[in-house]
Amino acid sequence: MNYEQYKEMRGALLKEAQAFLDAGNVAEAKAKREEIEKLDTNFEAAARENANLAALQKTGIVKQPKSAAPTGVLTPAGETGEAEGSTDEAQAKLYRTAFAKTMMRQGLSADETTCFNAVNDKFKMQTQTAAEHGVLIPNTMREQIWMQVAETHPILQDVLKTFVPGSLTIPQDTDEMKDGEWTDEATEAVGDDVGFAKLELSGCELVKAVTVSWKMRKMSIDAFLAYVTTKIAEKMGNALAKAILNGKGKPGEADTFKAxxxxxxxxxxxxxxxxxxxxxxxxxxxxxxxxSARAKIKSAYSSGCAIYAKSADVWNVLANIVDGIKRPIFVPDPTGQCVGRLFGIPVKEEDGLPVGTFLIGNVSAGYAMNVNEDMTMYKEEHVKARTADYMGYAIIDGGVLTTKAFAAIKLAAAPGA
Known part of the structure; x- marks a missing residue:
């Protein structure tokens, strides 16, 4: 189906839906609306696949390597925990198994040892914090951690994330230029100076340790990785979400908090x-x-805005607000994309916010986060206690690109507070 056919079908369905609505047949109008939504979804998916296929047709086939790599060696190993330039899923699976066995203190085969060392030796040369006991988390496991983090904290799903090793500098536009002016030939144009600030994203170390008993390490490799992934995602995600909302930034000379x-x-x-x-x-x-808070968002950032609030505040406060004629302004969202909408803006449950505080904003446009060293795992054995600590470690930084993309609603301080 091409665009013209799609547009014609959509127009016909809209007319039918409106006709049912005008006749008072709400059920039939609703059914037509659902048909339109399904048509939109299918056409968008088809257009996306068409674009992907066109891109593949332009790239051509991958050239055959000159020589095959020895068994168990990634060619070449990068920071992903999998082979760069290789589609050999067996190699990626080999590293995943070697990683899990290392964490579970099980013996590795010769191929697993070669694969494990090939990935981590190069990784340690490229990272800022090369330590002997740190090992790179497999790419598939890291993706699961980031996915679970985003599911728990929607603000982390919305934030713009980059994965640039080392420090990252992002320019910020600090001055608003005036609009153009109508003039004549004899009048000289007056220019504005454009001012730029810089957002420096360097390195803030984030860690979370999980203690596992030796008995638990007897579980299967898949069960062990699922357990560690869930725990690391939960705790590191909580810390990241709170930092994006209430992080203190870099400490000064008199400050005692960590970067x-x-x-x-x-x-x-x-x-x-x-x-x-x-x-x-x-x-x-x-x-x-x-x-009043919504009015503070600059119009350029309106598209992409969301309202974030603690779960209890969503249902105890926002869901009970009414307009001047006592109509609720909160509309629950049955699609599951968000919990509801206010003035058409998605409302999302974000437990990283303090109780009584609400944030309206376009996080993807107004905030930047750089992961300059992706997640690694460290292990420490405790023989007497028969336990082992597994510590997730990453270097991440973030900052506000423009405050005009946000508005906060906060409880007024009590008198004398």
């Missing part, structure tokens, strides 16, 4: 007169407060 990403709420609170923050009294969050 961490700069949080959105921290950046908004640090601005003079806090122009992007709206406050409300306890139990008095109303329609006008929400609209």
């Amino acid at each position: 961490q990403p700069m949080g959105i709420l921290t950046a908004l609170a640090a601005e003079a007169t806090t122009p992007q923050v709206v406050t409300y009294e306890a139990d008095k969050l109303d329609y006008k407060t929400i609209t």
Whole structure:
């Protein structure tokens, strides 16, 4: 189906739906709307696959390597825990098994040892924190960790993530230029200076240790990896989400906290007169407060905005707000893409936020996060306790690109607080 056919079918369905609605037949109108949504989804998927196929046709086939690599060796090993330039799934599976056996303190075969060393030797030469006992997490396992992190914390799914080794500098536009002006031939054009600041993303170390008994290491490799993945994802995800929201940034000489990403709420609170923050009294969050906060989002960032709130605040506060004629403004979303919508904006449950605080913003456009060293795993044995510690480790930094993409709604401080 081409675009013209799609457009014609969609137009016909829209007319039918409107006709049913005008006749008061809501059930039939709803059915037609669902047909339109299904048509849109199918056409979008077909268009995406068509684009992917066109891209593959341009690239051509992969050339055969000049010589085959020895059994068990990745060609060449990169930072992914799998072979770069190789589609041999057996090699990736070999490293995954070797990684799990190393973590479970089981013996490795000759092929597994060669594969394991090939990946980690090169990884340690390329990373900032080359340590003898750190091993690279397999790519598939890392992807599972990031996926679980995003499922638990939607703000981490929305944030712009880059994976650039070392420090990363991102320019920030600090001045708003004036619009063009109408003029004549005799009048000289007046120019504006464009000012830029720099967001420096360096290295903040994030760790989380999981203790496993020796008895638990008797489980299967798949069960062991699933257990470690879930625990590391849960705890590192919690720390990352809280940092994106409330991280303190880099410590000064008098500070005692450790380096961490700069949080959105921290950046908004640090601005003079806090122009992007709206406050409300306890139990008095109303329609006008929400609209006042929404008005603070610059129109360029409107598309892609979401409202983030703690789960309890979503259902105890937002879901109960009504307009001037007592109609609820919160609309539950049956599609599962979010829990509901306010003024058409998706509402997402984000437990990294403090109780009573709501964030409206375009996270993908207003915040940047760089993973300059992806997750590695460390192991420490405790013989007397018959346990082993497995520590996830990564170097991550983040910061606000522009506060104009965000607005916070916070409880007003109590008198004398």
